[in-house]
Amino acid sequence: MALHVWLVYTLAALGLSLSPGPNSLLALTHGALHGRRRTLYTLFGGSAGFLLVIALSMFGIGALLKASLVWLTVLKWLGGAYLVWLGVQVWRSPPIQMARPAGAVQARGATLFRQGFLAAATNPKGILFFAAFLPQFVDPARNVAVQFAVMAGTFLLIEFLTELVLASLAQRITAWLARVGRGFNRACGALFAAIGVLLPLRG
Secondary structure, X not given: OOHHHHXXXXXXXXXXXXXXXXXXXXXXXXXXXXXXXXXXXXHHHHHHHHHHHHHHHHHHHHHHHHHOHXXXXXXXXXXXXXXXHHHHHHHHOOOOOOOOOOOOOOOOHHHHHHHHHHHHHOOHHHHHHHHHHHHHHOOOOOOHHHHHHHHHHHHHHHHHHHHHHHHXXXXXXXXHHHHHHHHHHHHHHHHHHHHHHHHHHOO
């Protein structure tokens, strides 16, 4: 993967991690309820779920490359249209809100891991997103497995660190998110829409 492509991908992955979603909300909630250390179980579970979704998306891309480069081009344009649509939805979405249930008890680590995994792996929007997102950065002339390792590793690191910050500061930043979260959502939505419009036009 070329350096400039990786930098664009990293910026887009950061936008995805900062945008509202089930895993960011779960990290906030578990951080407030169980503390940062126990929320690590949630974060590792989410990372495993995201890794599964990214792997399935990349295997599909690899199959398209073996079948025909035309199909990869078609997928890029369809994915670009989906990213524009998703950008509009993120732009219009409300800030993350978190309510702390009364009388909450400490959950087992396995339970937290499972909740994080399922939040990432069973979210159909996440599956659709990666199916649309990853082809924009795949270079057919390079090894798909190596590109998978780079893109998966980059996203998982960014997502894990972002959720760790949310979990660590959960009780301090919820009021701030309520004030400025809509601006964050609009910035992320604009980023997704720009990717959807510009990247399929690359040669």
